[in-house]
Structures are given as C-alpha cells and as structure tokens.
Amino acid sequence: MMYVSTRGNYPPVTASQTIGFGMVPQGGLFVPQSLPHLPAEAYRDITSYQQVARSVFEPLLTDFTDGELAQCIDHAYTPLNFDTASVVDMVDLDEKRTIMELWHGPTAAFKDIALQIMPHLLSFAKKKTGNTLHTVILVATSGDTGKAALEGFKNAPDISIIVFYPHEGVSEIQKLQMATTDGRNTAVVAVRGNFDDCQTGVKELFADPLLRAQLREKGIEFSSANSINWGRLCPQIVYYFTAYADVVRRGRIAAGEPVDFCVPTGNFGNILAGYYARCMGLPVDKLICASNKNRVLSDFFSTGVYNRTREFYRTNSPSMDILISSNLERFLYAMTGGDSGQVGAWYDALAHTGSFSVDTATRRAIDEVILSGWIDEKQVCATIDRIYRTRGCVLDTHTAVGVALSESFTGRDRKTIIAATASPYKFSCAVLGALQGGVVTNEFDCIRRLASLSGSPVHHALQGLRDRPVLHDRVIDTGRMRETVLELITTLR
Numbered sequence: 001m002m003y004v005s006t007r008g009n010y011p012p013v014t015a016s017q018t019i020g021f022g023m024v025p026q027g028g029l030f031v032p033q034s035l036p037h038l039p040a041e042a043y044r045d046i047t048s049y050q051q052v053a054r055s056v057f058e059p060l061l062t063d064f065t066d067g068e069l070a071q072c073i074d075h076a077y078t079p080l081n082f083d084t085a086s087v088v089d090m091v092d093l094d095e096k097r098t099i100m101e102l103w104h105g106p107t108a109a110f111k112d113i114a115l116q117i118m119p120h121l122l123s124f125a126k127k128k129t130g131n132t133l134h135t136v137i138l139v140a141t142s143g144d145t146g147k148a149a150l151e152g153f154k155n156a157p158d159i160s161i162i163v164f165y166p167h168e169g170v171s172e173i174q175k176l177q178m179a180t181t182d183g184r185n186t187a188v189v190a191v192r193g194n195f196d197d198c199q200t201g202v203k204e205l206f207a208d209p210l211l212r213a214q215l216r217e218k219g220i221e222f223s224s225a226n227s228i229n230w231g232r233l234c235p236q237i238v239y240y241f242t243a244y245a246d247v248v249r250r251g252r253i254a255a256g257e258p259v260d261f262c263v264p265t266g267n268f269g270n271i272l273a274g275y276y277a278r279c280m281g282l283p284v285d286k287l288i289c290a291s292n293k294n295r296v297l298s299d300f301f302s303t304g305v306y307n308r309t310r311e312f313y314r315t316n317s318p319s320m321d322i323l324i325s326s327n328l329e330r331f332l333y334a335m336t337g338g339d340s341g342q343v344g345a346w347y348d349a350l351a352h353t354g355s356f357s358v359d360t361a362t363r364r365a366i367d368e369v370i371l372s373g374w375i376d377e378k379q380v381c382a383t384i385d386r387i388y389r390t391r392g393c394v395l396d397t398h399t400a401v402g403v404a405l406s407e408s409f410t411g412r413d414r415k416t417i418i419a420a421t422a423s424p425y426k427f428s429c430a431v432l433g434a435l436q437g438g439v440v441t442n443e444f445d446c447i448r449r450l451a452s453l454s455g456s457p458v459h460h461a462l463q464g465l466r467d468r469p470v471l472h473d474r475v476i477d478t479g480r481m482r483e484t485v486l487e488l489i490t491t492l493r
C-alpha cells in the first residue's frame with residue numbers, strides 16, 4: 001500500500017515513510033492510495049482487540065512485517081496501559097444507542113488508543129527507512145492529545161517531544177497532567193493564544209524548508225503526533241470494527257446490518273477513521289458529526305462553505321474548540337474521487353481568504369455519508385443531568401455533545417454507536433456542575449464529589465495526580481514558538 005498527497009505535490013510513499021514524515025513536506029496530507037476490503041471473518045466473531053488490530057493494520061501498513069505489527073500491538077494494548085481487557089468497553093444507553101467507551105487508557109481520553117501504539121510504529125518506521133536522525137515530535141494540543149502523546153513518547157529512544165497548548169484553553173486537570181510529566185525527552189509549553197494559534201505555529205515550523213535543512217545538519221528532524229499523522233489515524237480504525245462486532249455478537253443488530261456512528265468531533269480525525277472503516281467494508285450507514293458551539297464543521301456540512309473567519313468560543317468541551325479541522329482535507333480528497341488539484345485549490349483559498357466553498361457534486365457525495373449538527377453548552381449540561389438521572393450513566397462533556405445530537409435524528413431507525421471520547425473524571429467540574437448546578441472550581445474536590453455521587457471508581461489516570469511535582473511551567477507568546485523550539489532541542493535528548 002502506497003500513500004499519496006491530498007494535494008498531489010509529492011511522489012507516493014510507503015507506510016513507514018508516511019508515519020516518519022507526519023505530513024507532506026510541501027503541505028497536504030498523506031492518504032492511502034486505495035482502501036483494502038476487510039472481510040467480515042476478520043472481525044465479526046473475534047473478541048480479541050489485538051487480533052482485529054492486526055487484521056486492520058496488515059493491509060494498510062504493508063511494509064511492516066506481521067511480527068513487527070504484533071510487537072507494536074502487544075506493547076500498546078496491555079493491561080498495564082488499559083484498565084479493561086477489551087481495550088474499549090461497550091455500554092448500552094437504550095434500545096437504539098450504545099456507547100463505545102474509548103477512554104480506558106493511561107490519560108482518560110480516546111487519544112490514548114492511537115498514541116500508545118504510535119511511538120512503536122514510529123520506531124520501526126525509522127529503522128525501515130534507515131533514518132538515524134533524532135526525531136523531535138512537535139504537538140499542538142487542545143488538551144487531551146498533549147498528555148496522551150507525552151505518555152506515549154516519554155523515554156522513547158532517539159525521539160523527543162515538545163507539546164504546545166493554549167495557556168487559558170485547557171482544564172486545570174489537563175494542565176496538571178501535562179505539567180507533571182516526567183521523562184528525559186519531554187517539554188511542555190503554554191502559548192498565550194488559542195489552539196489554532198498553537199496548531200498554525202507548529203504547521204509553520206513543519207513547512208519551513210530552511211529550518212528543516214538547518215536541523216538536518218545537526219542530525220535532527222521534526223515529526224508530528226497530531227492526528228494529521230497516519231500513525232494516529234490508522235489505529236483508530238480498529239475500534240469501529242470491534243464495536244460493530246460487539247453489537248452483532250450481543251444480538252443488538254443482525255450480522256451485516258448497517259449502523260450509524262455518532263462522533264463528537266474537533267479535528268475530524270476520529271470520525272475520519274470511521275469513514276475509512278466504512279470504505280474497508282464495515283456496514284456503516286451514516287457518520288454523525290457532532291460539533292459544539294464552534295460549529296465550523298456543522299455549518300460546512302449544511303452550507304458547503306467552510307469559513308474559519310468567525311468568533312472562537314471557549315466551551316465546556318474544550319477538546320472540540322477548533323476552527324481549523326485538519327483532517328477534513330483527507331475527507332474532501334475522498335469525496336472528490338481523489339481530485340488533488342481541487343483540494344489544493346480549496347486549501348489555498350482557506351489559507352489566503354479564510355474560507356472555501358465546495359461544488360454541488362461534492363456536497364452530494366458528502367450527504368451520502370454525513371449527518372451533522374451542533375449542541376450548545378446548556379444542552380450539554382442538560383443531557384449529562386438527564387442521562388444520569390434516567391440511565392445512571394455519567395457522561396463527560398464531549399461525549400454529551402454526541403449523545404445530545406444523536407437525539408435529533410429520532411426519525412431514523414438505525415442503531416447508533418456513540419463514541420465516548422473522555423472519562424467524566426477528566427472534566428469533573430463541568431460534569432459535576434451539570435449534575436448539581438452551581439459553579440465548582442477546585443478540580444480535585446470535584447473528582448472526589450463525582451466519585452461519591454456516581455459510585456464509580458476514579459479513573460486510574462487521575463489517581464495521585466495532585467501529589468505529583470510540576471516539572472514544566474514555561475509560558476510564551478504566539479510569536480515565539482520557533483525560537484522556543486530551537487532552544488529546547490539543544491537540551492532534550
């Protein structure tokens with residue numbers, strides 16, 4: 001399997017090159033040249049997450065040997081990292097809806113599923129491509145990716161990691177989770193700006209050929225752990241298959257019957273993995289794209305116009321507070337039948353004017369696959385409260401966006417699987433506020449009170465967090481990311 005650029009500006013590369021590069025050096029994202037078909041026998045009667053992962057990876061990461069893939073999978077998906085043997089737990093909400101809990105990993109958010117395996121994939125990828133450079137992973141995070149990437153990459157050989165997050169744009173717990181990370185090769189930097197400032201800054205560093213050449217002379221290269229890296233996306237395809245197999249096995253649907261997946265969305269990575277699962281033959285009818293008040297995606301899907309020049313809101317689902325949804329580019333590439341000229345033109349327009357608009361044929365293709373909508377903060381809180389009172393199930397604020405939106409499609413009689421993207425403990429104050437009213441600000445109090453209210457054990461990622469020493473406290477202005485990186489790479493090894 002070879003990977004091509006969404007903008008047609010780079011020759012095809014292997015899977016390991018894709019993972020090593022992160023994004024296309026000239027701008028654009030790598031996508032598989034075609035998607036392999038996965039027969040139902042590869043997942044339907046199989047209860048081992050690890051085994052399904054192997055079936056999904058083998059036809060996609062074709063220059064990895066089966067033994068290498070098995071080694072990566074076995075290191076990542078162990079009881080040491082995930083507190084459930086099935087990696088992902090499935091919880092029925094009612095007759096029609098099932099929650100797919102993606103948050104059982106070491107940082108309590110779904111990004112662990114990809115970031116626990118990606119460092120292993122990258123290490124093998126470097127060996128295969130004869131790459132002896134020291135790799136510096138640059139990450140822009142709206143909160144959850146940062147800690148998940150730090151946990152995945154800390155102390156990885158020949159790799160360092162630098163994480164940028166918006167100074168006032170993440171929760172106290174998220175901030176503390178990142179700031180207390182140990183490991184000889186980690187750095188965490190707060191930026192006085194929003195997530196898009198962080199992401200734009202990182203993208204500019206990647207896209208600077210002069211800087212890359214300078215670093216190469218010092219034996220250093222940049223790579224990415226953001227969801228623009230194929231090594232992030234590919235592992236996310238797996239749980240769509242295991243989730244589907246679960247609802248078939250438990251008789252919720254007939255074998256082969258299509259389901260909808262509803263995904264709380266920000267950068268469009270998670271839902272895109274669902275789309276790729278659909279392309280690989282998984283019986284998926286619609287993918288429901290759930291946005292919060294930063295509804296740039298739901299506006300795009302309803303009007304055909306992507307316009308990022310709009311007000312940015314900080315909401316109670318901060319990991320979805322995004323105006324530039326990077327992975328949409330890959331989806332549009334697919335929707336145009338691989339028209340890289342068209343995709344390149346749209347993203348040029350986005351860079352220069354802040355918006356682009358797609359043609360009718362593309363909109364029609366999108367409507368075949370996507371349903372969308374957005375949910376405001378009040379609805380999020382009301383949903384958390386109602387689901388707790390009626391079902392005894394505590395949702396986090398991101399998951400609640402998905403659950404609330406799934407209720408607007410009551411006319412459809414598809415069974416729906418909703419992605420639960422974070423443990424409620426990760427956003428305890430917002431969740432407790434929704435359940436009890438009032439404003440609570442001490443996150444550790446919230447965790448304790450939420451535990452006694454819900455009766456469920458505190459997530460393992462958050463136990464003992466309060467007592468860990470803060471090791472990273474740097475804060476910079478948006479214009480200083482480049483010099484900060486240049487300074488940090490001399491100290492990280």
Ligand SMILES: *Cc1c(COP(=O)(O)O)cnc(C)c1O
Nearest residue numbers: 144266267268269270319421422
């Ligand atoms: C990252 C994140 C999302 C958004 O996922 P994308 O892949 O960026 O669309 C949603 N919820 C939580 C809790 C997250 O951490």
